[in-house]
Amino acid sequence: MEHLKVEKIxxxxxxxxxxxxxxxxxxxxxxxxxSAGLEHLIHVDSAGTHAYHIGEPPDRRSQQAALKRGYGMQGLRARRVTPEDFSRFRYILAMDHHNLEELQQDCPSQYVDRLGLFLQYGNQWSTHQEVPDPYYGGSHGFERVLDLVENASQGLLRHIFEKELTR
Known part of the structure; x- marks a missing residue:
C-alpha cells in the first residue's frame, strides 16, 4: 500500500x-x-520581529506560568523571523498590531495572506485583538497571556482541522 506524502501545515x-x-x-x-494526535500534520514554531534575545530561552516567568498549567518550554530558544519563514509557514500569527505591521513590511506580496493576528481565532474575549506583553508587569500578566493563548489555540486548531485537514 502506497503512503500518501502529506505536506505539513x-x-x-x-x-x-x-x-x-x-x-x-x-x-x-x-x-x-x-493532544489531538496531529503532530505529524502540523509543525509549530515561534520567532520575534527583533533580534534582542536570539538564542535565549523564554523568560523565566513565562516558563513558570506555563509549567503550572502543564506546558513545557524547555527546548525553545529565541530567534528572529527570517525571509524564508514567509514562504515556509502557512500561518504567521502576530501577537499584536505592532508586530503584524513589522511582518507586513518585510513580507513578500505573494505571502501577505498568511499573516494575521493570533487572537482572531479566539472566541471568549472578542474585545481583545492583541495578546498584551507581560514583560514589564507582574505574574498576573503572564496568567492573562496564557488565558488568551489557550483560547485562541483551541480556535486555531479547530480552524486548521475544518479548513485544511478535512478537505
Whole structure:
C-alpha cells in the first residue's frame, strides 16, 4: 500500500523578542496539536520581529506560568523571523498590531495572506485583538497571556482541522 506524502501545515507565532508571548503560544499550541494526535500534520514554531534575545530561552516567568498549567518550554530558544519563514509557514500569527505591521513590511506580496493576528481565532474575549506583553508587569500578566493563548489555540486548531485537514 502506497503512503500518501502529506505536506505539513506550518504555524509560526510572532512577538517582538520571542521570549514571552510567542514561545507561550508555541508551547500551548504544540500541546493542543499533540493532544489531538496531529503532530505529524502540523509543525509549530515561534520567532520575534527583533533580534534582542536570539538564542535565549523564554523568560523565566513565562516558563513558570506555563509549567503550572502543564506546558513545557524547555527546548525553545529565541530567534528572529527570517525571509524564508514567509514562504515556509502557512500561518504567521502576530501577537499584536505592532508586530503584524513589522511582518507586513518585510513580507513578500505573494505571502501577505498568511499573516494575521493570533487572537482572531479566539472566541471568549472578542474585545481583545492583541495578546498584551507581560514583560514589564507582574505574574498576573503572564496568567492573562496564557488565558488568551489557550483560547485562541483551541480556535486555531479547530480552524486548521475544518479548513485544511478535512478537505
Amino acid at each position: 506550518n504555524v509560526l507565532f510572532v512577538c517582538m523578542g520571542n521570549i514571552c508571548r510567542s514561545p507561550t503560544a508555541d508551547a500551548v499550541f504544540k500541546h493542543h496539536v499533540r
